[in-house]
Amino acid sequence: MSVVYQDVVNAQERIKSHIFETPLLRPDILEKRFGFPIFLKCENLQKTGSFKFRGAYNRLSQLEKGAEIVALSSGNHAQGVALAAQMLGHKATILMPSDAPAMKINNTRGFGAEVITYNRATDDRDVLAAKLVKEKNAIFVHPFNDYGIIAGQGTIGLEIQAQAAMPLDAMLCCCSGGGMTGGIALTFQDTNTRIYAVEPEGFDDLTRSLKAGEVLKNEKTTGSICDGLLSQSALPLTWELAKKHVFGGIVVPDEAVKAAMRFAFNELKLVIEPSGAICLAALLSGIYTPTSATALIISGGNVDAKQFAEIIYNS
Amino acid sequence: MSVVYQDVVNAQERIKSHIFETPLLRPDILEKRFGFPIFLKCENLQKTGSFKFRGAYNRLSQLEKGAEIVALSSGNHAQGVALAAQMLGHKATILMPSDAPAMKINNTRGFGAEVITYNRATDDRDVLAAKLVKEKNAIFVHPFNDYGIIAGQGTIGLEIQAQAAMPLDAMLCCCSGGGMTGGIALTFQDTNTRIYAVEPEGFDDLTRSLKAGEVLKNEKTTGSICDGLLSQSALPLTWELAKKHVFGGIVVPDEAVKAAMRFAFNELKLVIEPSGAICLAALLSGIYTPTSATALIISGGNVDAKQFAEIIYNS
Numbered sequence: 001m002s003v004v005y006q007d008v009v010n011a012q013e014r015i016k017s018h019i020f021e022t023p024l025l026r027p028d029i030l031e032k033r034f035g036f037p038i039f040l041k042c043e044n045l046q047k048t049g050s051f052k053f054r055g056a057y058n059r060l061s062q063l064e065k066g067a068e069i070v071a072l073s074s075g076n077h078a079q080g081v082a083l084a085a086q087m088l089g090h091k092a093t094i095l096m097p098s099d100a101p102a103m104k105i106n107n108t109r110g111f112g113a114e115v116i117t118y119n120r121a122t123d124d125r126d127v128l129a130a131k132l133v134k135e136k137n138a139i140f141v142h143p144f145n146d147y148g149i150i151a152g153q154g155t156i157g158l159e160i161q162a163q164a165a166m167p168l169d170a171m172l173c174c175c176s177g178g179g180m181t182g183g184i185a186l187t188f189q190d191t192n193t194r195i196y197a198v199e200p201e202g203f204d205d206l207t208r209s210l211k212a213g214e215v216l217k218n219e220k221t222t223g224s225i226c227d228g229l230l231s232q233s234a235l236p237l238t239w240e241l242a243k244k245h246v247f248g249g250i251v252v253p254d255e256a257v258k259a260a261m262r263f264a265f266n267e268l269k270l271v272i273e274p275s276g277a278i279c280l281a282a283l284l285s286g287i288y289t290p291t292s293a294t295a296l297i298i299s300g301g302n303v304d305a306k307q308f309a310e311i312i313y314n315s
Numbered sequence: 316m317s318v319v320y321q322d323v324v325n326a327q328e329r330i331k332s333h334i335f336e337t338p339l340l341r342p343d344i345l346e347k348r349f350g351f352p353i354f355l356k357c358e359n360l361q362k363t364g365s366f367k368f369r370g371a372y373n374r375l376s377q378l379e380k381g382a383e384i385v386a387l388s389s390g391n392h393a394q395g396v397a398l399a400a401q402m403l404g405h406k407a408t409i410l411m412p413s414d415a416p417a418m419k420i421n422n423t424r425g426f427g428a429e430v431i432t433y434n435r436a437t438d439d440r441d442v443l444a445a446k447l448v449k450e451k452n453a454i455f456v457h458p459f460n461d462y463g464i465i466a467g468q469g470t471i472g473l474e475i476q477a478q479a480a481m482p483l484d485a486m487l488c489c490c491s492g493g494g495m496t497g498g499i500a501l502t503f504q505d506t507n508t509r510i511y512a513v514e515p516e517g518f519d520d521l522t523r524s525l526k527a528g529e530v531l532k533n534e535k536t537t538g539s540i541c542d543g544l545l546s547q548s549a550l551p552l553t554w555e556l557a558k559k560h561v562f563g564g565i566v567v568p569d570e571a572v573k574a575a576m577r578f579a580f581n582e583l584k585l586v587i588e589p590s591g592a593i594c595l596a597a598l599l600s601g602i603y604t605p606t607s608a609t610a611l612i613i614s615g616g617n618v619d620a621k622q623f624a625e626i627i628y629n630s
Contacts, residue, residue, distance in 0.1 A: 020340075045338075045584055045585075270585065306628055308628075309625075309627060312623065
């Protein structure tokens with residue numbers, strides 16, 4: 001059984017009065033440069049500063065009030081789950097790597113969640129999570145291999161199509177485990193829009209998996225500034241969707257991501273975190289060349305001031 | 316004769332397919348903090364990175380193609396006039412102070428205008444402008460004491476009322492010469508919304524003028540980080556509107572403006588220039604306390620990377 005279109009429609013009904021319908025911008029500077037309308041879906045302006053709140057709210061709103069939740073996340077899923085839990089009266093405990101951006105850890109605590117940090121190099125996070133789930137008799141909310149999460153992220157695709165109000169040739173999605181990519185792809189299943197998964201260099205598991213026709217893993221777990229895009233591989237639910245609905249992968253180096261963040265600061269007046277800028281980077285670097293109207297995801301804006309300052313000014 | 320409501324409606328008809336209808340955000344973080352809906356009109360996301368493009372396009376679209384334009388501006392009016400001239404096939408020459416933000420000077424040139432810089436301390440800019448106008452047999456487009464400019468900026472007020480779709484208790488406007496403030500105020504003339512002009516400390520001429528019932532001037536011409544809000548005083552057209560329609564002034568120190576820029580970076584994921592953050596600063600600093608639904612202008616986002624990096628990180 002896989003996630004289906006109607007699940008996304010149901011999710012939209014469930015979450016629409018609790019999330020922001022984020023702006024779909026169409027900057028003239030990009031349209032002039034590429035010769036086609038380029039739409040940016042600004043999920044950095046979503047509650048918690050990233051799209052992850054959509055899936056989290058959709059998932060958690062289907063639980064009984066007071067539920068114990070455990071999640072594992074380097075940042076944006078953590079914040080999404082924490083705020084959704086706070087709004088819905090659940091109790092969230094989040095395992096986060098100790099090297100996650102300080103802003104993401106602080107915000108997660110700010111939304112009332114208990115944060116437990118672990119060491120990426122020495123701890124087995126899955127063992128820690130399983131232990132917590134058992135201790136608290138809690139529900140584990142996976143960041144992407146979850147029906148409710150995928151359906152919630154897919155609502156982005158419904159909004160884009162309503163807001164763009166024109167056929168889209170291509171749709172570029174920032175891709176880690178493939179929850180958002182898969183959910184969005186579902187909503188385009190009856191269109192001619194090509195769906196691309198955009199991944200950082202060294203973390204291009206889905207790009208390679210789609211070519212190979214089987215799930216491949218990344219060798220590394222750290223080493224890109226895209227701290228939200230480091231998942232090891234797709235999992236059954238997202239692989240099912242990717243195989244069926246995703247046209248291909250695009251791989252982007254960190255330097256192009258930094259350049260896209262600078263461009264967004266200078267020209268778009270938007271704060272975008274590294275992972276959130278990867279689709280824009282694919283375009284601006286020339287790795288992907290639009291051939292007609294194209295939409296892309298700006299997935300989040302949670303970046304520490306120090307890192308942002310260095311990227312826009314010193315580098 | 317003064318600018319009237321119908322002028323703004325006509326301006327909207329003229330410019331609406333050439334400008335962006337910018338998002339009106341309603342951040343949950345502000346609503347939680349103040350207990351009322353707080354709406355942010357994001358003119359930093361307007362073409363040229365500021366609201367000034369509205370007035371410039373409205374004004375310049377009423378001239379014959381190929382017109383010679385001269386303008387005098389520290390930055391955002393310069394960019395607005397330059398892009399509007401480029402789009403409409405006019406020829407723009409812009410006088411800018413040599414200490415204007417580099418980004419504003421570069422962008423103005425980038426939009427195809429000829430930029431002539433002058434020294435704020437030693438040159439008489441009005442003499443320079445008059446000389447240029449004579450030499451080129453050009454039309455001088457004043458940044459605020461101009462019917463077309465005021466009516467164009469006023470379109471912001473029409474959009475806010477349509478987008479907010481609820482009565483507003485107060486409307487906070489970043490105020491220099493009062494063109495935007497006056498234009499917006501006109502569009503609220505039949506409502507109970509109180510219009511406030513928000514000014515930097517030391518450049519509070521309109522605040523004092525409204526109290527005194529006569530036009531007063533600022534003593535200084537430099538000394539605030541709000542480089543777009545340093546006009547000396549209102550002029551006849553804007554004073555006429557301010558007297559009639561503006562409830563009062565709010566004065567904000569630079570430190571509060573910097574704090575608002577940091578808040579916008581961290582919590583809103585928006586790049587706001589100092590002048591553009593002054594209304595948000597009035598709220599966050601507690602200088603103005605909302606008493607019900609409130610809207611405020613984010614007027615622009617044109618800030619140099621060095622200054623922005625220092626404000627969000629080092630200060």
